[in-house]
Amino acid sequence: xxxxxxYFDNAATVWPKPESVYRFMDQFFRTHGVNPGRSGxxxxxxxxxxxxxxRKRLTKFFGGDEEAPERLVFGYNVSDALNLxxxxxxxxxxxxxxxxxxxxxxxxxxNHMVRDHGAEATFVPCNRQGxxxxxxxxxxxxxxxxxxxxxxxxxxxxxxxxxxxxxxVCREHGIxxxxxxxxxxxxxxxxxxxxxxxVLAFTGHKALMGSMGIGGLCVGKHVAIRQVRSGGTxxxxxxxxxxxxxxxRLEYGTPNLPGIASLWxxxxxxxxxxxxxxxxxxxxxxxxxxxxxxxxxxVKLYCCDSLxxxxxxxxxxxxxxxxxxxxxxxxxDHNIATxxxxxxxxxxxxxxxxxxxxxxxxxxxGAFNTEEDVAAAIAAIEDIAEWAHERQSKKQVARMTS
Ligand SMILES: Cc1ncc(COP(=O)(O)O)c(C=O)c1O
Numbered sequence: 001x002x003x004x005x006x007y008f009d010n011a012a013t014v015w016p017k018p019e020s021v022y023r024f025m026d027q028f029f030r031t032h033g034v035n036p037g038r039s040g041x042x043x044x045x046x047x048x049x050x051x052x053x054x055r056k057r058l059t060k061f062f063g064g065d066e067e068a069p070e071r072l073v074f075g076y077n078v079s080d081a082l083n084l085x086x087x088x089x090x091x092x093x094x095x096x097x098x099x100x101x102x103x104x105x106x107x108x109x110x111n112h113m114v115r116d117h118g119a120e121a122t123f124v125p126c127n128r129q130g131x132x133x134x135x136x137x138x139x140x141x142x143x144x145x146x147x148x149x150x151x152x153x154x155x156x157x158x159x160x161x162x163x164x165x166x167x168x169v170c171r172e173h174g175i176x177x178x179x180x181x182x183x184x185x186x187x188x189x190x191x192x193x194x195x196x197x198x199v200l201a202f203t204g205h206k207a208l209m210g211s212m213g214i215g216g217l218c219v220g221k222h223v224a225i226r227q228v229r230s231g232g233t234x235x236x237x238x239x240x241x242x243x244x245x246x247x248x249r250l251e252y253g254t255p256n257l258p259g260i261a262s263l264w265x266x267x268x269x270x271x272x273x274x275x276x277x278x279x280x281x282x283x284x285x286x287x288x289x290x291x292x293x294x295x296x297x298x299v300k301l302y303c304c305d306s307l308x309x310x311x312x313x314x315x316x317x318x319x320x321x322x323x324x325x326x327x328x329x330x331x332x333d334h335n336i337a338t339x340x341x342x343x344x345x346x347x348x349x350x351x352x353x354x355x356x357x358x359x360x361x362x363x364x365x366g367a368f369n370t371e372e373d374v375a376a377a378i379a380a381i382e383d384i385a386e387w388a389h390e391r392q393s394k395k396q397v398a399r400m401t402s
Contacts, residue, residue, distance in 0.1 A: 010366030063191030165197025214259025
């Protein structure tokens, strides 16, 4: 068995992070770990400067409105950001369109708006290849549709959605287009204005190469989001109500400064390596993995006949073996970390028919995986398939002789 852990759970969180990110976070936290934007001494101003510079840099990175960087607001993660955007945009009597590919970070807040606050929702299914068709969105539009919200890349089957086309449909109908970029920020170039994205939600701990506990929203200049939470802002303290202006409108309390520092260092690393190069390398490994798995008897792969418009996230099952058991064998016998089950996205598993069989086994390849890792994964699945085959044969013999 491999001594080192082979990590294929990058869709959950990218790990490890670049050395330069660890170093910068550590150094910045030690030297500037004071409360930014609250006081006038030099260190507090310097800490606040990194925060402002990171707003600007990420706004540019996402193709947002560079003249309004204060509309990039920080929160804890993409779930937190979506929990600001969804109730801030949808109200009683409003209709929202979303999809079967969503993570619970969209499904649950949308369903709460429906059950608890009188909104309406339509969940559009993906096609057989795992894509949301712009026409399906168009057909779901009603007179009271206010928002379309969907992810850019699926965390279960890895398909990348045609945002630009869907954004155009939204623009034509005056509908706000909200995109969850958890799986694609730092993987695939995103341009809010070119793709007609009105509100972009991001999380720091995946391919943006930052730490856990940092994420946020980038809000287009023309978009009005109601402020739904409140607290200290460090400015205008005499005001007994939360500020209307950005960034305070959607921020409250002490920000996660080490997390923001990690995003800054993550941007440096992405600039140095180039996200297209990293993605190309990840997809070459994904191709090898799919080719290897396809040859193993009993393996079923989902939505990866073509890896065009695809992330390096591959979902599989092994006939006759519970995906949870495959995951345990990969872990215990082969030191390989994957994620099994429903991946917090029950509707896509339901559509694939895997919900009732406990989901699937997800290999998610990251920037630090190697060809050896992929070869080890294929060999491990071969091993488990062989064991499953023998078990099946023994069962048959036992049935025949009993
Ligand atoms: C598509 C998608 N949306 C949302 C999330 C939630 O991310 P976070 O836990 O950072 O809020 C994930 C996490 O895997 C995801 O893949």
